[in-house]
Amino acid sequence: MTKLLCATDLLPKSEAAIDRAGLLAQRLGAQLSLLHVVSPVSSERNLEQSLQMAIAGLDARARAPLWRFGPPPNVAVRTGSPARLIRETIDEQRPDLLIVGPHRKRGVRDVLEGTLAEKILSTRQCPLLMVRDKADAEYRNMLLALDLAEESGAAVRAAEALVLGPSTQAMVMHVCEPPYQGMMRSAGVASEDVVAYVDDSRREAADQVRNLLKQASTDHARYAVVIGEHHPAASIRRAIELYQPDLVVMGTSGMGRMRRALIGSVANQILDAATCDVLVVPRGSA
Incomplete structure (x- = not known):
């Protein structure tokens, strides 16, 4: 059970x-x-x-x-x-x-000690659902923010097993940052060639996301796929503002609190900033 x-x-x-x-x-x-x-x-x-x-x-x-x-x-x-x-x-x-x-913010103490959510996620024992919105019905609009790492497949499986209802609209967002885009511009490569390179990178990323969904999902065709272009946390925050989901789903490696305090993690930033519910699935927990 x-x-x-x-x-x-x-x-x-x-x-x-x-x-x-x-x-x-x-x-x-x-x-x-x-x-x-x-x-x-x-x-x-x-x-x-x-x-x-x-x-x-x-x-x-x-x-x-x-x-x-x-x-x-x-x-x-x-x-x-x-x-x-x-x-x-x-x-x-x-x-x-x-x-x-949602946890109560404690400023410097949270940075030094870690929030309750961070401490739980770092154990990689089970997914964590942080609830902010009124719970009067099943989730209607879900945004899955996925990279191509192992934990993203686990996030899809956990979402489908635990929170994804038959009528839920589900969208997958993946952030693609073409590695040589800045170098090409600095080297004087023509703008149309840079645009073509970026478009090819985005198409390849979308194909990789769909392949991940085929492997992890029981109904991969239900997901719309959107490719973002900038830093993952900033792109996810913009997507939340644009699409107004009532749930965001993410995977995380569950790294230690000291590294989180120094550089943060995308999941931790979204848990802190999102105005909707957030489901975080640590690697190995689902």
Whole structure:
């Protein structure tokens, strides 16, 4: 049976993540667990009060009338470090998908320590769905931002298994940066020859994307393919503005937090900047 885990801080910004988890569990016939982690506090009395409030709040959220999605989910409240306990729960339950709400930005601390999403993705244990939008229906318009690496095939398979509905419109975007375009211009190559070279590179890239879809997808013909020309993160952000998807799907290598802090990753930038939901599939997790 498919297993879903939704980690929630029980704040209003995370309500949509709980609803999306319920919708997905209902559609997939999946087993769903809700997890809330209470961070340690200075006194045992305050901790006990926080635990009682969290248990009551999570139990109420997982029962009618607040719960509208079939059988109620399993619920758990734990005390400690959220990142550590979520990873431990993933180890114990082996979910097929982790659903979370948007994280609270902490500035320099996020850069030094990594966000919760980064810490989870770096373990490469399961895909992560960050939910921002109201979850009132299945996803209608999906943008898959793919390169030609191994994790892109995994992203396609995870999307089709977990979030892609029969009526979802799906578009694949691939960014093609012809390697010699700048050199050709500097060398004085005629503009029409540079344009022809770029067009050939874009056609070749589109063919490679379609071949990837044929290998990874159960219905590759459903995808429209668009080729972007500039830096991947900037191109994806522009595509989100232009096409207004309600979900972006990406693969990631799940590199370590130190390298992410120094140069960032495309997936991390989109998780931070996107205004829609984002599904990130680490290499080896799907």
